[in-house]
Amino acid sequence: MKHEPLVKVDNLTKHFSVGGDWFTRLFDKRIVHAVDSVSFEIEEGKTLGLVGESGSGKTTVGKILANLINPTHGDAQYKGSSIFKKYSATEYLALRRNIQMIFQDPSTSLNRRKTVGQIVSEPLYIHKYIPKNEYEDRMLEIMEMTGIPRMFMNRYPHELSGGQRQRIGIARALSVDPRFIICDEPVTALDVSIQAQIINLLMELQEKIHLSYLFIAHDLNVVKIMSDKIAVMYLGWIMEIADSETLFSNPKHPYTQALLESIPKLTPGATQRKILHGEVPSPITPPFGCRFHPRCPQKIGEICEKQEPKTVRLPDGTAVKCHRYSE
Numbered sequence: 001m002k003h004e005p006l007v008k009v010d011n012l013t014k015h016f017s018v019g020g021d022w023f024t025r026l027f028d029k030r031i032v033h034a035v036d037s038v039s040f041e042i043e044e045g046k047t048l049g050l051v052g053e054s055g056s057g058k059t060t061v062g063k064i065l066a067n068l069i070n071p072t073h074g075d076a077q078y079k080g081s082s083i084f085k086k087y088s089a090t091e092y093l094a095l096r097r098n099i100q101m102i103f104q105d106p107s108t109s110l111n112r113r114k115t116v117g118q119i120v121s122e123p124l125y126i127h128k129y130i131p132k133n134e135y136e137d138r139m140l141e142i143m144e145m146t147g148i149p150r151m152f153m154n155r156y157p158h159e160l161s162g163g164q165r166q167r168i169g170i171a172r173a174l175s176v177d178p179r180f181i182i183c184d185e186p187v188t189a190l191d192v193s194i195q196a197q198i199i200n201l202l203m204e205l206q207e208k209i210h211l212s213y214l215f216i217a218h219d220l221n222v223v224k225i226m227s228d229k230i231a232v233m234y235l236g237w238i239m240e241i242a243d244s245e246t247l248f249s250n251p252k253h254p255y256t257q258a259l260l261e262s263i264p265k266l267t268p269g270a271t272q273r274k275i276l277h278g279e280v281p282s283p284i285t286p287p288f289g290c291r292f293h294p295r296c297p298q299k300i301g302e303i304c305e306k307q308e309p310k311t312v313r314l315p316d317g318t319a320v321k322c323h324r325y326s327e
Helices: 020-029 060-067 089-098 116-127 134-143 162-174 192-209 222-226 242-251 254-261 300-308
Strands: 007-016 031-040 047-051 074-077 099-102 180-184 211-216 228-235 236-243 311-313 320-321
Touching: 007 060, 007 311, 031 047, 031 060, 031 236, 047 060, 047 222, 060 099, 060 180, 060 211, 089 099, 099 162, 099 192, 116 134, 116 162, 116 228, 134 311, 162 300, 192 222, 211 222, 222 242, 228 242, 228 254, 236 242, 236 254
Parallel strands: 047 211, 047 228, 099 180, 180 211
Antiparallel strands: 007 031, 007 074, 228 236, 236 320, 311 320
């Protein structure tokens, strides 16, 4: 019997108005197609990697699932209940406690006026899900779990390194015992050696307390290590979803193939990388038909230019949005 996924996203769409204020929007009716009809599932205790070029809509998906911005259309469910329905204050706090986010840049996401101890314990004061006399013990437990020395408790974020600050961001997310964590490029701003430490920490935490992750990144090597499944985004669409091993060994979509070709090969005598020509089109005026067709080296013809491809599920479990696989 198939288990219900922890998180289920169904036709999630987000469009932004171009204008920054109501007066500008009155005359400029253009919209940014940030996310269009995105669907995927995340099983309990598993990781879905979300990859794509800058501007593909990855972070927007993460912010919608964290309930930081509202979708234009579509739905997302956590344990079978919509994330966006009207909750009572108590129910909403419970939802927010179970869905937490680790941000890309800890230097801007951490409050510079608060100490490490205050930052890690603040969610406990907001959610009040354990007795007040247990707050300090819980804070110290989480600091130890994430590798933050106790002597850092009274220090401020600017006194610490980038890797130490990211550990604080992870500790803050974990303090209220969530089940689902959205990791928005959590290692992008770190040195390679520190990246490895943070990745290992996230994997250890997942195994220890059975966390589920949406891992957003543009580094395919990092995503391969972290993810059970990988979804590839381009200009607001998910082009391909597959098991990590399947996607790397047998990519189906031409865009996925191009991304994998872009990974530098360190083997002596390795073949020259294929270059994906052209620029990413504007999300304000995305191309008709398949959004990838202006850059696609395997374009079929007019069908790619005029008709949006359907997402097709293949025998190996891969879901691909491409006319080459349509019936």
